[in-house]
Amino acid sequence: xxxxxxxxxxxxxxxxxxxxxxxxxxxxxxxxxxxxxxxxxxxxxxxxxxxxxxxxxxxxxxxxxxxxxxxxxxxxxxxxxxxxxxxxxxxxxxxxxxxxxxxxxxxxxxxxxxxxxxxxxxxxxxxxxxxxxxxxxxxxxxxxxxxxxxxxxxxxxxxxxxxxxxxxxxxxxxxxxxxxxxxxxxxxxxxxxxxxx
Amino acid sequence: xxxxxxxxxxxxxxxxxxxxxxxxxxxxxxxxxxxxxxxxxxxxxxxxxxxxxxxxxxxxxxxxxxxxxxxxxxxxx
Numbered sequence: 001x002x003x004x005x006x007x008x009x010x011x012x013x014x015x016x017x018x019x020x021x022x023x024x025x026x027x028x029x030x031x032x033x034x035x036x037x038x039x040x041x042x043x044x045x046x047x048x049x050x051x052x053x054x055x056x057x058x059x060x061x062x063x064x065x066x067x068x069x070x071x072x073x074x075x076x077x078x079x080x081x082x083x084x085x086x087x088x089x090x091x092x093x094x095x096x097x098x099x100x101x102x103x104x105x106x107x108x109x110x111x112x113x114x115x116x117x118x119x120x121x122x123x124x125x126x127x128x129x130x131x132x133x134x135x136x137x138x139x140x141x142x143x144x145x146x147x148x149x150x151x152x153x154x155x156x157x158x159x160x161x162x163x164x165x166x167x168x169x170x171x172x173x174x175x176x177x178x179x180x181x182x183x184x185x186x187x188x189x190x191x192x193x194x195x196x197x
Numbered sequence: 198x199x200x201x202x203x204x205x206x207x208x209x210x211x212x213x214x215x216x217x218x219x220x221x222x223x224x225x226x227x228x229x230x231x232x233x234x235x236x237x238x239x240x241x242x243x244x245x246x247x248x249x250x251x252x253x254x255x256x257x258x259x260x261x262x263x264x265x266x267x268x269x270x271x272x273x274x
Contacts, residue, residue, distance in 0.1 A: 105212060113239065
């Protein structure tokens with residue numbers, strides 16, 4: 001089995017390396033990484049690409065094993081190569097801590113009320129994608145509470161790790177999964193509707 | 198489910214009220230419920246058990262009205 005050594009590599013390098021193996025059609029390979037964020041990102045890559053995935057840790061080194069039943073490949077290949085998915089999925093993309101442009105204080109109030117309003121409806125977004133100053137929403141006490149409610153109602157919340165790193169907020173995140181550009185773009189592509197705040 | 202709402206005449210008053218009340222009491226900024234029309238779009242939601250405290254803390258505010266919201270209808274408090 002092919003093993004990719006991605007120890008010591010920063011996000012999103014491990015995912016890029018694994019994606020190469022996925023794209024070249026390898027049915028079985030393993031990736032060695034040294035942090036849990038990489039394990040989570042690789043696990044999502046595996047799930048989104050139709051692989052079985054398992055991970056084991058030994059002395060701080062995680063081995064993430066990808067495997068795919070040969071018969072599953074032809075089943076999914078024709079489907080993905082043609083029409084885009086029209087599954088009715090909805091993504092909300094928040095690239096700022098404000099709703100719309102204009103007065104920032106009003107924008108902060110509006111975005112707070114936007115997420116409150118989402119919690120009051122039954123059909124919550126499938127994905128909530130936080131990027132740039134939007135990542136502060138996952139750290140803000142009041143809005144992270146609304147996001148937590150939405151996560152419990154079924155929304156998948158992805159928080160841009162690059163952005164958290166830039167703003168020095170990695171330890172402040174109260175809700176969601178620390179993620180990367182690949183997963184965020186992939187959610188946008190999976191959704192039939194993307195609402196940008 | 199019932200809860201209390203402070204509705205305001207002006208958006209600026211609503212935002213100033215949030216700043217004043219937030220550190221004192223558990224409130225949530227929300228869009229003014231559809232059933233209340235004669236006010237601006239921002240309201241503050243509170244637990245009914247806090248009504249007296251809200252009333253006291255709101256004394257310095259202007260242009261507001263307290264409501265009890267229950268099943269989509271309202272009664273002034």
